[in-house]
Amino acid sequence: MREIRFDRFGGPEVLTLHTDAPRPDPAPEEVLVEVSYVGLNPLDYKIRDGSSGMAKDLELPAGTGREMAGVVVGSGDGLDEFELEARGLAPGTRVFGMRAPGDRRGTAAEVIAISADDLAPIPGEVTAEDLPRWAGLALVGLTAIAAIQDDAAIREGETVLVHGGAGGVGQLLIPMALEAGAAQVWATGRAANAERIRALGATPIAYDEQDWPAEITAATGGRGVDVVLDTHYFSTFGPSLDVLADGGRIVVLPSLADTAPAIERGIEVHVPRITPGRDRLDHLVQGLRSGAYPLEASQVLPLGEIAEAHRLLEEGHTRGKLVLDAHA
Ligand SMILES: NC(=O)c1ccc[n+]([C@@H]2O[C@H](COP(=O)([O-])OP(=O)(O)OC[C@H]3O[C@@H](n4cnc5c(N)ncnc54)[C@H](OP(=O)(O)O)[C@@H]3O)[C@@H](O)[C@H]2O)c1
Structure with a gap:
C-alpha cells in the first residue's frame, strides 16, 4: 500500500x-x-x-x-x-x-x-x-473544545477576541465561543478572509490593513475583552495582554509558546491540551452536521x-x- x-x-x-x-x-x-x-x-x-x-x-x-x-x-x-x-x-x-x-x-x-x-x-x-x-475535523475540533470549555471557560455575556479566525482552529473557535454565550466575538485575519470570518459570526479585524489593538480598544470603550484565543502567538501574544479586561484570560495555542509575560503580569494563561474521547468527537459530529461548525x-x-x-x-x-x- x-x-x-x-x-x-x-x-x-x-x-x-x-x-x-x-x-x-x-x-x-x-x-x-x-x-x-x-x-x-x-x-x-x-x-x-x-x-x-x-x-x-x-x-x-x-x-x-x-x-x-x-x-x-x-x-x-x-x-x-x-x-x-x-x-x-x-x-x-x-x-x-x-x-x-x-x-x-x-x-x-x-x-x-x-x-x-x-x-x-x-x-x-x-x-x-x-x-x-x-x-x-478531529484535531482542530478537540483543540477548540479544550480551549473554550477546559481553559477559557467562557461565560454568558463575555467578549472574546480570536486571532487567526479563518484558520483551522479559528473556524471552530468562533462558533464555539458564541455557543458558549459570548456576547461579541472579534477575529483577526487578513482582509482577504474578512467575509469568511463574518460568516462564522465574528466581527473581522484585518490585521494587514488595520491596527487591531487600537480597534479592540475603541470597540470596547477602553475596557478590553474578557478572553483572547490566540492561534497565532508570534506577533499577537504580547499586544493581546494589553487589550485584556481586568480578570481577563488568554489561551495561546502553540504548545511551545512562552507564557511567562502573562504570568509575570498576573494574567491567567492557558495552552490547551487535547482530551481525546468519543463524547467530544460525537459533539463535533453534531456540530458539523447541524451546520453550527461550518x-x-x-x-x-x-x-x-x-x-x-x-x-x-x-x-x-x-x-x-x-x-x-x-x-x-
Ligand atoms: N495546543 C494544542 O493542542 C494545539 C492544537 C492545534 C493547533 N495548535 C497550534 O495552533 C496554531 C494554529 O493552528 P491552526 O491549525 O489553526 O493553523 P492554520 O490552519 O495554519 O491557521 C493559522 C491562521 O493564522 C492566521 N494568521 C497568520 N498570521 C497572522 C497574524 N499575524 N495575526 C493573526 N492571524 C494570523 C492565518 O490567517 P490569515 O491567512 O488570515 O493570515 C491562518 O488562518 C498552530 O501553531 C498549531 O500548531 C496547538
Missing part, C-alpha cells in the same frame, strides 16, 4: 511516498481503517522538522499526519462483530478521528490501524465533496503532493483545512 514516511528530521523534501508499505496489523483494541482523506495540521511540520516536543522520542523512520476520515475494514482480536456494532464501528462504517497524543504513528497512508477509542462514526449520508472536511476544507491535494502541502502549511495562512486525498 501507499504510505508517506520520513527517515530524518528536515524540510518538506524528507517526506517520501512509499508504494510497497506493508498493511498494518491491528492490535487487539484497534480498528483497521481504509483512509479516504488525511487532515493536515501545523503540528505535522513541527514533528517533521524536529521542533515539536512530540518529535523528541520519535523513532525514525516514522509516518506523518495525525487525523483522517475513512472506512472501517477490519479489527483486532479484542473487537468482535458485536463489540464493533455496539460502538457503531461495524465494517463498512465511515469514520473520522485522530491519533491519541501518545500514539506517534501517522495517518498519511492508504490503510491505518488505530485505537477504536480514537474514532467516531459519521452517521448518515456523506457526499464526496463533504468528506474532506471530516478528515480535518469548518471548510479549502484545499485537497493528492497524497503524493504532501511536500507541497507542508510548504503551504508552513506559510501560516491556511484557510480552514488542508487535506490530502489518500487515493489520488
Whole structure:
C-alpha cells in the first residue's frame, strides 16, 4: 500500500511516498481503517522538522499526519462483530478521528490501524465533496473544545477576541465561543478572509490593513475583552495582554509558546491540551452536521503532493483545512 514516511528530521523534501508499505496489523483494541482523506495540521511540520516536543522520542523512520476520515475494514482480536456494532464501528462504517497524543504513528497512508477509542462514526449520508472536511475535523475540533470549555471557560455575556479566525482552529473557535454565550466575538485575519470570518459570526479585524489593538480598544470603550484565543502567538501574544479586561484570560495555542509575560503580569494563561474521547468527537459530529461548525476544507491535494502541502502549511495562512486525498 501507499504510505508517506520520513527517515530524518528536515524540510518538506524528507517526506517520501512509499508504494510497497506493508498493511498494518491491528492490535487487539484497534480498528483497521481504509483512509479516504488525511487532515493536515501545523503540528505535522513541527514533528517533521524536529521542533515539536512530540518529535523528541520519535523513532525514525516514522509516518506523518495525525487525523483522517475513512472506512472501517477490519479489527483486532479484542473487537468482535458485536463489540464493533455496539460502538457503531461495524465494517463498512465511515469514520473520522485522530491519533491519541501518545500514539506517534501517522495517518498519511492508504490503510491505518488505530485505537477504536480514537474514532467516531459519521452517521448518515456523506457526499464526496463533504468528506474532506471530516478528515480535518478531529484535531482542530478537540483543540477548540479544550480551549473554550477546559481553559477559557467562557461565560454568558463575555467578549472574546480570536486571532487567526479563518484558520483551522479559528473556524471552530468562533462558533464555539458564541455557543458558549459570548456576547461579541472579534477575529483577526487578513482582509482577504474578512467575509469568511463574518460568516462564522465574528466581527473581522484585518490585521494587514488595520491596527487591531487600537480597534479592540475603541470597540470596547477602553475596557478590553474578557478572553483572547490566540492561534497565532508570534506577533499577537504580547499586544493581546494589553487589550485584556481586568480578570481577563488568554489561551495561546502553540504548545511551545512562552507564557511567562502573562504570568509575570498576573494574567491567567492557558495552552490547551487535547482530551481525546468519543463524547467530544460525537459533539463535533453534531456540530458539523447541524451546520453550527461550518469548518471548510479549502484545499485537497493528492497524497503524493504532501511536500507541497507542508510548504503551504508552513506559510501560516491556511484557510480552514488542508487535506490530502489518500487515493489520488
Ligand atoms: N495546543 C494544542 O493542542 C494545539 C492544537 C492545534 C493547533 N495548535 C497550534 O495552533 C496554531 C494554529 O493552528 P491552526 O491549525 O489553526 O493553523 P492554520 O490552519 O495554519 O491557521 C493559522 C491562521 O493564522 C492566521 N494568521 C497568520 N498570521 C497572522 C497574524 N499575524 N495575526 C493573526 N492571524 C494570523 C492565518 O490567517 P490569515 O491567512 O488570515 O493570515 C491562518 O488562518 C498552530 O501553531 C498549531 O500548531 C496547538
